[in-house]
Amino acid sequence: MGNCSSSGEVERNFAEKQRQRGAVPANGQPVHGANAPPAQQLYSPAAAGLYANSAPTQQTYGQQPATYNPNTGQPWSNGPGAFDPAGLPAEAIQPNTLPQGAMPPDMQLQVGSIARKAGEVLIMSYDLGTTACQCFEAPNHRLDEADGQIGFGPEVVDQWPGQTASSQGKTPSILFYNTAGQCQPDWGAQCLAHKWSPSRLASLGLTKTEWYKLHIDPATIPQEHMTGPTRQLPPGVSAFQVYTDYLQRLHVAAVARFQTRRGTDLFSRLTSQDRVQYILTIPAAWQKPSIVGELRKCAFKAGLIKDEQSTSLDFCSEPEASALECYAAATQLPLAPNDIFSVVDAGGGTVDFTTYQVLTLHPTFMMKEVDVGATRCLYRGGTFVDRSFEEFLHKKLSQEYPGVYQERHLTRGMKEFTTSTKLQFSYVNRQSSFLQLSEGDEFEQGCIELQWEEIEQCFKPHVDAIVDVAKRQVNTNAGRSKVVFCSGGFGSNDYLLDRLKAELPGIEVLQPGDKSAGSKAVSLGATRYGIFRSVQSRTSPAWYGVKAFRTLSTEDRRLAGAVAHTAIGKTGKQILDDTFSVVLPFGDSVGDDEWRSSKFSIEISDTATNTKQGKLLIYQSPRFDKPIFVDDAGVEFMCQVDVYIPPHSQGRVVVSTTGERYRAYGITVLLSLGRADLRSRVIIDGVEAGGATITWEK
Known part of the structure; x- marks a missing residue:
């Protein structure tokens, strides 16, 4: 494992700077090549493996380890140690801008710098509310034009299991669990049947579970809102598991309703062609990459997508969805x-x-x-x-x-x-x-x-x-x-x-509209979000940064906490350790598909014979004040990004005070935080090495 040091330089929009240099095409994505800015070489902390993450939950976003061409999945044709950008095959120098499992080019449409499905598409938006849930379907959209064309709908799923007549399109957020933590078949409106009296539930050993949404991000919830037996999670069952169980039932019922209206052939054909787009709405407080990473797993387990990296799933904040529908309805x-x-x-x-x-x-x-x-x-x-x-x-x-x-x-x-x-x-x-x-x-x-x-x-x-x-x-x-x-x-x-x-x-x-329209605004707006991205930029709700260190300066010595964070680096110089190196500041406006970058140096033992791998630890802080150290009040560990060093990267030899040899590699880490999903890519010694593996904190 390697450790990273910061150059202290944060680039506001790496893609824009690269475009000005002529190294980036109009879609706004960085590319391979000599025009990438050189990564600065700095010092490393004294001990390897210092930034270990305990009991992680892993989520992988695309890309093979960098011993392979991240675009073709094949070994680099040049071979280790013989890298020459000018000698690469054409496919090896194209930007890999989408996660693994992304759509092939003939199924993409670039609108507002976002890769989207073109042609006939079914959009299904799910609004899982605290007390009730809803789904809208927009089938047969033609997205060959920038603003889309509607074939049918959008249509609300107006009748759910347990409802004898058409409703406003909502079903209660209720599930039953037995003492073994197993979710029972009845759900939603079925749980309101007269047969499910409190005495019968008790005799069967069943727990009625409501308000599970409060437990997704409990740190933001006043404790008085968590009281009451139905607001507690079933013993041994996590909030994300309850979310998965409910989403799975909601999805099965929504698909069945769609097939009743449009027939089974249409849904089967669109699914087989990867032309179904799912939108999950989330509260503003859930716009944290760590929470969204877990929700991706929930959607995968619930059967919405075939793999966790699928681009067939996207997230839209509830107020943003409401804004889109309110404007359209006014x-x-x-x-x-x-x-x-x-x-x-x-x-x-x-x-x-x-x-x-x-x-x-x-x-x-x-x-x-x-x-x-x-x-x-x-x-x-x-x-x-x-x-x-x-x-x-x-x-x-x-x-x-x-x-x-x-x-x-x-x-x-x-x-x-x-x-x-x-x-x-x-x-x-x-x-x-x-x-x-x-x-x-x-x-x-x-x-x-x-x-x-x-x-x-x-x-x-x-x-x-x-x-x-x-x-x-x-x-x-x-x-x-x-x-x-x-x-x-x-x-x-x-x-x-x-x-x-x-x-x-x-x-x-x-x-928006009549009184019933207000309760549908989120689901309808999420469907519009799937058709066209009207929001060009969002405001960062937190500081996002990488755990790093830097050479101790005169100014650093005056910082509160500097003494406790001062250490001796491998080369014998004093360093300021455990610093919060900012990638995206709090309150900054960030584009929907914008990449922010910062430069680091990772040092790995020169004796490593297997795949060389470094890691970056990503932290966040919702406080207004800029964090200095990763252990400052309010700073939270978010995820670990594993970086694979391609064999063609030679790095720079660093010799420690004890005579140990290391290789220092210049790393430019690029994070996309304009949407709820966190996406990452890395450039190693001036050459893009594709994406990285993200390991979320539980």
């Missing part, structure tokens, strides 16, 4: 190029916030994300209002009707609230409401009257938090938002809409 929208607009996507569990700037309106709508607020995701969705109301109603009935109140009254009252009272509650029309609790003579002909102020106390703390973030979100460095779109299931609530209008003077607050 009529006579008062936006022009350079205008700013914000999205408040309020679902059942999460409320996501993003802000965009319009780039162009015609011939296609293009936008870029601007700024990153301190809060991008709140757990204040509609279900939290339900929970507050349930606590209020239980207390009210216990105190005011102690001799009458039974659990069935609470169940009936909650059903009435979630299906009627909650939807009609308004900030403007302050009228009392009657709540049906029974069909008998209990209470006042089965009803009780609730004052407006009583109901508002269940909404107010959650909506206050949403409004507070929205007020900060609309003010950006690029200007103030002109429009705020309020989408999602809870986003269609009049009380929330009225509050946003009252608290955001001078800003137009809109909902």
Whole structure:
């Protein structure tokens, strides 16, 4: 194993600089050749294997080890030690810009620098929500033109197993598990059948599992939201396993519904031709490469894709999907190029916030994300209002009707609230409401009257938090938002809409279409995302960097923590160890398909006879302040990138103070972080060596 040192140089857009040098074609990807910038040679830490990663979970993105031509999969024709770029066959000097398993050239269409399938394509978008899930299908799209042409749809899967009639297209996020941790056949709406009473579940040893989504990224969730037996994971079952189990059932049902509508032949043919594109939506808080890496595994295990590296799967953030659909649904929208607009996507569990700037309106709508607020995701969705109301109603009935109140009254009252009272509650029309609790003579002909102020106390703390973030979100460095779109299931609530209008003077607050459209915005927008990428750039939500070291300088000695991180390198010079070498800064705008690069030096023992391999450890920090060391507060290990040294790379001989010989190789690591997926590529001593193996932290 080798260790890496940093040159201290970060290139904002390596592809752009290479293009200016004439070494990169118009698709924006670096290539092989002598025009690549030389990697600087620096020192290495004292001990090899210093940056080991314990108990990793491995995910591989393409490319053979560098002893092979990464484009052909065959050994380098020149042979080890005889590399000459001018003497390479033509296929060996072409850029390998896609992961292994990517589409052949005749199935790709370059739109906005993104490789996409051309011709007839089926797009299936899945929105796995905290409380309910949804799927849209867009079959027979012709992507021969930049803006695509719709053959059918998009169409919502409007009936799921357990539903006797067409629904709004959603099914509950519920599963059952036995004591052995095995997922049971019934799922979603099937779990709401009368036969699944709490007493029967207990007698069968089954656990009802809901809200599993909260456990995907538990560090961001207030602990009070995790209480309750149905919000706990089944014993011995991980959140990602529950996600996989649910996604598998959702996918099977969605495919069956598609085949019922369009026939089995169409789906089979498109699948065999690799012309089915899957889009999974994720909350803004999940836009972390480590989480997305695990979700790729889930999709593979659930049967969506044939291998983890498949380009048939992509991820779209929920607020971005909402932004695409809200804009498409709005009529006579008062936006022009350079205008700013914000999205408040309020679902059942999460409320996501993003802000965009319009780039162009015609011939296609293009936008870029601007700024990153301190809060991008709140757990204040509609279900939290339900929970507050349930606590209020239980207390009210216990105190005011102690001799009458039974659990069935609470169940009936909650059903009435979630299906009627909650939807009609308004900030403007302050009228009392009657709540049906029974069909008998209990209470006042089965009803009780609730004052407006009583109901508002269940909404107010959650909506206050949403409004507070929205007020900060609309003010950006690029200007103030002109429009705020309020989408999602809870986003269609009049009380929330009225509050946003009252608290955001001078800003137009809109909902997409009718009230049912808001709950479909994420799935519909994700389908549009699969057709055409309107978002040209996004804002980095964190610092991303590589664990490295550098020669100790006079300025370094004044850094807090410098003494604890000072060591002696192989050549006997003092080094500053465990530094956070930035590849992508927090808040930086990064293109959808942009590669960021930084230069390092990896030193490997000169006695190594097998495949030479180095490693880079990638860290992230969501804090505003730039990290100095990888053990600073808030810095988290993200993944390990294994780098394979091609046999033609000679490197530079380094002799340690003890007489040991090492080979130093100049490494330029390129990371693509413009989308949710992390992609990596490396250039070794000025020659691209293809991709790398990514090993995720569990």
